[in-house]
Amino acid sequence: MNNMVYNKIICFFLLIFLCSASFISCNKKLDIASYEIAPEAKHWESISDTKGGLLGIYGLLRSAMVGNNAHWIYGEVRMGDFQSTARQDLKAVVENDLKKSFPLIEDLSNWKRFYAVINAANLFIERAPEVIKTDSRYTRDNLAIDVSQARLIRAFTYFYMVRIWGDVPLITASFDNSEGFPKFKKTNATEVLQFAQNELMEATEYLPFQYGIDNQQYYGELAKTWKNILFNKSTAYAIMANIAAWQGKYIDVDAYTKFILDNVVSANLQYNGNLNTSDIGIDKLTGITGVFSNAYEPSQLFSISGSYTNLEASNTGHFEQLVLAAPFINKTQPDLYVSRDSITSIFQDLYDERFGFIASSGLYNEAYFKNIASLYPVFCKINIIKDGKFAEFGSNLIFTRLEEIVLLRAEALAAMGRTGESVVMLNRIKNMRKATPYSISMEPGRPLMDEIFKERRKELLGEGWRFYDLQRFYKLKSNPERLNQIASGEFLWPIAPVVIKNNSEITQNEYWK
Template structure:
């Protein structure tokens, strides 16, 4: 099967599962074929495994959810006219809005978890029923599914805190499930990621003990950066540990991933490679560890799930004003060092760099990410930028963070300067301010628009300084999203997050 046909099949499965999945925790999956005819052939396994990927992508892409959860509450982006986005940027999440209710509903994430649970229970049936589906292939598929379940739970915890923990498909009847403590959910996620780690290859181009034959008979280049690998599992484990404040474990996993970067096939990219048309956000960057692609050549481009749908306007697409923008004064606060290739104001007072267009206008355009699906004017507003989940520069900055909190400042500075050098900046010195602030600022600059800022502020315990939330608000759970009315109405065991009960 060629890539185009495979991709279409994946999207079909994902769409059908997303549509069929009941709201909230009513996640008994509706199959594409009757149960008695499913799980009988190798193709059934392929469809089921990639449906897990497709459903997770749908959860993040739906109405730019990944950006809303990870970026829009943090203060750097502002909305022009949309009341729903204004409510998010001002942390008024109880406002009345159809979009807000969708963002507050975790059903899409649980659809992905339900599919992962189904795969973990049923893939062995395919191995039993179809001799072509070998034990080695099944083990690799299971490793991919475990990685995806771990990643999905990690997102759920970062967004809602305590969440229900489901590890099986149930008996077909809906049973109300309470929320489990976030630490317990993260423990399951870490266990899944650790098991996945043992069964995943570093890359899909080289035959290895974990992958004794080409994955699904496709060349390794097809899978680069878009399916789980050891590097992606190490990165996920490092982030889970950092979220828990266990920086000793974070340091271990980031070190293992970075020391084996040649096996994973990823490295730094320069600024042109980051923001160019064929760069990172095209889904083809050498710095990608794990991403969710939307390739136009495989008929995957879409209007939703891409920051460009909100951030671009003329001359890139036929719209006068974008939905979101970064104000000029905020741009200057973020990019406050000269020679930064991402954005700078030259000695002659001219703005330069690839992150923004029209600096100085009342509403400058955020153009770091601009993957249009057609050349020239784009009246259909279709985009093909990948959602970058993990990339190498972020991993190195996470390692610097771990070293900082372990009291190893000199080693942290080496990692920080590795990223700064890629963007034309001189080495960090103490004269530039406290190292902690420098790290948080570099993550702000480097990862702007990628859905990291809110989570960074939570980890660095800096929400109050940048968002105006008071310590009492944060103690009451203001950092979490409220749970949607739809969830609360069908599951009596779910209670609203404390801060949002008012």
């Protein structure tokens, strides 16, 4: 199937849900059968319609997360370790000055693109059952798996929005975007998250660990086609673990993370390093064949594909766009950088492969940073690029991976007082990076929980976690000043004026009025 056909189908779904098609790249592996654009009533008659509808939801999710580099600006740039070299809009985000009138801030304040995902999922859940009546190839097993994916994506999208805006409208039925956004009031964030957890738990019953294995094709394709594209049972548990951690429900985090780690073989998951600290080094994480590349063979817990192999590479919607510069691309300085002082403060272990000294040469390890002696060190951990002249990037957005889950489990175990088990989890990651293991008896001045979050800061740098990790850490440490900031809504994102204008039931988040 050629790219023109795929574009036609994706554009159809984007037009239905008023989401800009400019953010969607082609994915040749998602080989959707051709059909002509027709009224909505005609689009739920065959198995090709369900395939197009399902993949359309994935496309909309990708658009929502990578458009304007949203995922990284929400979670990594805001009040994080990165600083802006010259861009004033990025500087405003770093400083949490979100009342500034910049197109970037206005765009990221608008939740419309996330409701496009939710509306597409709602529509699929409502209409996909009709196909069983008209196409014998579409079985009840197919329907159960497909609807479970739609429910998973909808649940994740609500969790994602709650972290950004707090209370948001909970909409569980499709609506016609041509008539404008329906007049829904905001729903309490706790209720929204409970809905998401319930949806995910029910979806896990039907979701497989892998699609298309044991010669059981899924939409005519085997496992290799769907790897790192479709969400599975482990994805659902990873999202549930993060929702539970966000709510401070660490008993649930313990259960969910244990399930993931007990089923790494079934899900074809692999650590991005070597647990035995042998000859496999940091390249499993940062290299051109590492976790951010489609050349990486094992499956990922939650990956949004943006690879060269799927013809999805572009010069936007990748963190490299903001952080790379010479010698990687034809750009004198990056838009964002981590200062030398911050780097040396974050990475204090001389043996750490992510950033430390190479014993044989006495030079800095450049797995994470290049040009460390310059005014603007270049963050190169995520660096999937073919041609620096044209700056076309091919990295996948990894929302969560096995190492994040291990550290989340360490956090939960520490919060529950199971310190010995927590240290084992923490040192699992340290050992992979050849960092000095942590010992409670040897480190009385370094509290275990502090050390876990320091490790998350190092391991997950540039992946969109920092701002949210800080909020969980402040709650665990019961920091009065920070707790007041959280309670006041200072850490929420303002709601775009256009959203409030179009929906009289919505009011601005209190802190940003």
